[in-house]
Structures are given as C-alpha cells and as structure tokens.
Amino acid sequence: xxxxxRTINRRPFQYWKRLQQGGWKMDLFxxxxxxxxxxxxxxxxxxxxxxxxxxxxxVLNLAQGEFAMLGALVSVTFVQVGLSIYISIPLxxxxxxxxxxxxERLAINPVKGAKPGILIVITLGVSIFLKGVALLxxxxxxxxxxxxxxxxxxxxxxxxVNTQSLWIFLILVIHLVALYWFFDKTFLGSALRASERNAxxxxxxxxxxxxxSAIAFSIAAALGALAGAMIAPLTDATYDMGFFIGIKGFVxxxxxxxxxxxxxxxxxxxxGMIEAFSGGYVSTYYTDAIAFGFLLFVLFIRPQGLFTxxxxxxx
Amino acid sequence: MxxxxxxxxxxxxxxxxxxxxxxxxxxxxxxTQYIFTLLILLGIYSIITIGLSLLIGYxxxxxxGHAAFYGIGAYMSxxxxxxxxxxAWFAILLGMGMTFLLAYFVGVRVLKLKGHILAxxxxxxxxxxxxxxxxxxxxxxxxxxxGGIPKLNLLGIDLGNQLNxxxxxxxxxxxxxxxxxxxxxxxxxxxxxxxxxxxxxxxxLGVQVSKYKVLIFAISATYASLAGSLYAHYIQFISPAxxxxxxxxxxxxxxxxxxxxxxWGAMIGTVAITFLxxxxxxxxxxxxxxxxxxxxxxxxxxxxxMMIFMPNGIVSLFDRFxxxxxxxxxxxGLDLKPVDAKGGV
Numbered sequence: 001x002x003x004x005x006r007t008i009n010r011r012p013f014q015y016w017k018r019l020q021q022g023g024w025k026m027d028l029f030x031x032x033x034x035x036x037x038x039x040x041x042x043x044x045x046x047x048x049x050x051x052x053x054x055x056x057x058x059v060l061n062l063a064q065g066e067f068a069m070l071g072a073l074v075s076v077t078f079v080q081v082g083l084s085i086y087i088s089i090p091l092x093x094x095x096x097x098x099x100x101x102x103x104e105r106l107a108i109n110p111v112k113g114a115k116p117g118i119l120i121v122i123t124l125g126v127s128i129f130l131k132g133v134a135l136l137x138x139x140x141x142x143x144x145x146x147x148x149x150x151x152x153x154x155x156x157x158x159x160x161v162n163t164q165s166l167w168i169f170l171i172l173v174i175h176l177v178a179l180y181w182f183f184d185k186t187f188l189g190s191a192l193r194a195s196e197r198n199a200x201x202x203x204x205x206x207x208x209x210x211x212x213s214a215i216a217f218s219i220a221a222a223l224g225a226l227a228g229a230m231i232a233p234l235t236d237a238t239y240d241m242g243f244f245i246g247i248k249g250f251v252x253x254x255x256x257x258x259x260x261x262x263x264x265x266x267x268x269x270x271x272g273m274i275e276a277f278s279g280g281y282v283s284t285y286y287t288d289a290i291a292f293g294f295l296l297f298v299l300f301i302r303p304q305g306l307f308t309x310x311x312x313x314x315x
Numbered sequence: 316m317x318x319x320x321x322x323x324x325x326x327x328x329x330x331x332x333x334x335x336x337x338x339x340x341x342x343x344x345x346x347t348q349y350i351f352t353l354l355i356l357l358g359i360y361s362i363i364t365i366g367l368s369l370l371i372g373y374x375x376x377x378x379x380g381h382a383a384f385y386g387i388g389a390y391m392s393x394x395x396x397x398x399x400x401x402x403a404w405f406a407i408l409l410g411m412g413m414t415f416l417l418a419y420f421v422g423v424r425v426l427k428l429k430g431h432i433l434a435x436x437x438x439x440x441x442x443x444x445x446x447x448x449x450x451x452x453x454x455x456x457x458x459x460x461x462g463g464i465p466k467l468n469l470l471g472i473d474l475g476n477q478l479n480x481x482x483x484x485x486x487x488x489x490x491x492x493x494x495x496x497x498x499x500x501x502x503x504x505x506x507x508x509x510x511x512x513x514x515x516x517x518x519x520l521g522v523q524v525s526k527y528k529v530l531i532f533a534i535s536a537t538y539a540s541l542a543g544s545l546y547a548h549y550i551q552f553i554s555p556a557x558x559x560x561x562x563x564x565x566x567x568x569x570x571x572x573x574x575x576x577x578x579w580g581a582m583i584g585t586v587a588i589t590f591l592x593x594x595x596x597x598x599x600x601x602x603x604x605x606x607x608x609x610x611x612x613x614x615x616x617x618x619x620x621m622m623i624f625m626p627n628g629i630v631s632l633f634d635r636f637x638x639x640x641x642x643x644x645x646x647x648g649l650d651l652k653p654v655d656a657k658g659g660v
Contacts, residue, residue, distance in 0.1 A: 107619050107623070118622050118626050120379075120434055121571045121572075121622050124564055125568075126615065127615070128611050132613075135611070136609050251439075254435060285449065286447075288445075289447060293439075295439050296443075299424075299428055303428055
C-alpha cells in the first residue's frame, strides 16, 4: 500500500534554501519578503486557474497542480531537444492547454452536474493518472530548467534577489493585465463570464456553454503550465511536484474568496508571504502547519474569503 | 405484512452471516503470507472506510483528512506504550477518547463549511497533523518513525500470532458494522439521511443539524483512531509518511468506488482498490518489467472511468439486482419501495 501513499507525496519545500543562498547576512526581512512574493506569484498563477475553472464549470480541479508539473517537464524536454527556452515555454504551455482541453472533454464533460464528491474524486483520479504518465515519460529523477536569463543574483535593499524572481513578478503582472483585457474586452472573455453568472441565460444568448467549460480548462491548464515553467528553474521539476503546489493554489483561491481573480492573486501573495516569514522566523519544519492553520483560521472567521464583501447563499 | 422498519431497511442478518462465514473460512484457503497480511490490513482499512461511509454517504459531508485521525490513534498507542509504558488496551481507549474530543471540537467549526471548502479544510487538518508528526521529533521520532511497539495480548491469547490477530481485527470489524448499522437504523440515522438530502429542509423542521453532523464526524474519526492503534500494534513500526494526505485520498477513493451510500459498499471498495493496486503492481513488475509506481496510471484511469459510468459505486450493481427482485415480490406486503439513498455527496 505504501507505494500509493507515496504517489501523492509532497515535495519538501526546498525553495527557501535555493532562494536564500547567501542571503542570511543581509537584511532578512527583505529577503523573506522577496521569497514570499516569488512563491506567492506562482501560487497566484495557479489560483487564477482555479478561479477560472471553478467559476465557469463549478468544478474544483484538484489536478490543477499536475498542469504545473506538466508545464515544467514538457519545457524541460523541449529545452533538451535543443529549442531555445523562449520557444520551449510557450510550446509547453500550448501542449498543456491541449491536455487541459482533453481532460475536460473526456473526464469532466461526461459527468456534468454531478455532486461535488464525485467531481473531487474524478479530478483526483485525473491527477493520479497524469502523474503516472509523467512518471512513465520522465522517470523519477529531478529535471532542471535553465532560468530565463542567466544573470547573477542582484542586490536589492540588502536582499539578494534571484533574477528569476523578478521575471516571475513581471510575468504575473503581465498576465493580470492580459486576463483583465481578456475577460473584460473580448467576446470570448465576456462569454466565459456570462456562462459563469448564469449558464442557462448564456445558452439562450447563443453561447455554447459546453465549449466554454473546455476553454476554461484550457486557460487554467495554460496558467498552471506557466506557473510550473516559472518555478522549475528555482526548485527543479519532478513528476510528483504537482499535488502540493495545486493545493497551495487552492488555498490562495480560498483566501481570495473563490470568485475573484484579484482576490486569488492577493491570496496567493499572502500565502507565499506567510510561508516565507514563518519559515524564516519560526521554523521551516512547521511552515505548512502554520500556513494551513492560518487557512483554517480564515475559514472559521471569514469563510467567504479575506478580500470579498459579505455575500449570502441562496437556498 | 412487513413492518415499517423492514421496508425502510433491507435486512442485514443474512449479509452479516455470510460475511462472518466468509471471514472464518478465508484463512483455510489463503496460504500466502503476503495475501494474509493484506487481509489483515483490509480489516484495518475497513474500520476507517465504514466510518467514512457514515460521514460521506449518510451525512453527506466529505472528508479528505481521515489519515490524520488514523495517525493520531497510531501515535497515541505507540507513544503511550513505548515511552510511558501504559497498558496497550488503555492506550487504545485513550487514543480513541482523545480523537473523539479533538474531532468534536474541530468538527464544530469545520462542519459549518460545505462541499469543496470542507474538503480543503479537512486536507488542512491532515497536513497540520502530518507536519506535527514530522516536526515534533522529541515525541514522535520525526521522519525516522517510532519502532518497538509491543504486540497485543488479549486475556492470554497472543495477538502477535497472525491468525489470532486476523480474527481479532475482523471481529472488531463485525462489531463496527453492527454498531454502525444500528446508528443508521436509529433516529440519528434518519436525521443524517435527511441532512444528506436537504440540510435546509431538516433545519426548517427544527433539527439542530450541526449537532448530528459533528457527532458523526467525531464517531468516524474515532473509528480511524482505533484502526490506527491496531495498525501500530500490528506493524510495530510507524512513520509519518503513512498518515499523509495521500492516504486520506486513497480512503476517499475506496469509499466512493465501492459505493458511498452503504456500509457494504465501503468494504467492497476497500477490497477492490487494495487488490486492484496490488494486482496492477504485481503484473506490471513481474510481467511487463516496469519499475516504479507506474501502476498509478491504470489506477487513476479506473477511478475516473468508475466515477463516470458508475457514480454510485460497485455496490449499485447489487442494488440493481436487489431492486429487480423486490419488484417481483412487491405483490405481497406493503406497497413501498425500499428507501434508496442516492449516492455521492
């Protein structure tokens, strides 16, 4: 039985060590802040994917983390084949978006409207399946992805900043702008939002709600793949990195109140900071306990999320 | 004329007798040590999945965190017997009592949440417990685990003997089944079912829903704690990796695949998933010569296919058969169909 228990294993968070190398003598606070924001940005990207899928389809996709894993590993493969990293990552994102599309068509679409319990188990099944495929293709050895730019770490207000962190920030910001533009200014984005608000009315307006669900999965998969490709140079990519990152994305989404992209981003950054500061000032052993303890605390006092106004549930 | 409870609840006597005979006879057939160990573990897992079936199938509340309670039980037994040299039986009871209280107080807050958020909150509980088991090295031994847990001894019968332990575990399972089906048949069980169907409706009838949800959560956690203690005394070595979220997921999958709306479904799922995993592993390692845990591809695939085509689990096959039989018999007696709680959460 052990082998199954190991399958959904967590990767120990090696981020800290990698990110903080040489940083201990500098201004610790800044160092933790930057570390937190870097990891937080990755969580934020995943959380945006969660929000997109959850709001359009009502499915909580627990396989979201596997998209990140696939994004990282597919990028690694393209780089090994000899492609430039600037081509590899977009290609990987397209591949994973396609996988997301097929996941929706084959596993989620046939059970439209099923109860949450069944949907949770299905997405868990997809998650295990994707992980198995990754294991078959890439094996167990960690793979490393070169960073976007081979620069030396720079100093910022006493902290040592890996340039990859800056790129992660930048990409997060660019994506927020792009997503804002997509959801607010394009027809497809409006159609997605419409099917989220009221699927029935949207279908009366001629929107193919079924297709919207597949598109939402593709977008979420693409965002997950991007997050994976961003984090890979810092932590290395393995077949079993997905589940835990995915759960963190989910937590970020819950902090943000399940429904808003801005909230999810804020939640991701907050979660990253909690981890970085508790890892730095308390103990790296208990980072997860503190982060998830904070989650329970939030759920107990503000189950509707930290960054939302109060809302009621219709019976 | 059948009375109402016979109509409401299909008889359990026949099933239970067949079950007991099956258990009693299995050791005569099974000769492989490996399969025998699996059978004992199956008994231990069944204790947890029956509790989960009460929680998920009857009360309609999901949990992906029962490995935490399983772990608390196991570590309570291990620490109390090895470090404080308390009697093993007392340690088991103490573990169960503590888990019940803990689950009760956590449950009061957690079970206010619903659906996906509840699932996440239970994952959070599991991760917190797992982290503490890993981090509190002075007590738990950290990632290295705790060894030297004594075997159990019941009134002079050595439960270190595989066969004795096998009968001991499955006797407990039988008691758990009887206890659980008594809960289901009581007014509590009926309230739980109605919570599953419409929480708002039951609240409107003046039932304090949260009380029952929390109670069943605590009971299922106590089952898990008992199973954890048995596991600790059987394997004699525990480490935190066993009590990870992945085990909670495995338990959830067992219950869902077997059929969540029935205790037998939980057991069928436990057996099916365990043997499926072992079977795939055996075939892939010995015949296809692939190493590693590649079998999870098949495992993940089967979960997805099962949930799409048989959302009520394997046990729904039996139900369908039963229903057809009942339709033939419905000329006599009350003209009521057996209550068939819809599966899933």
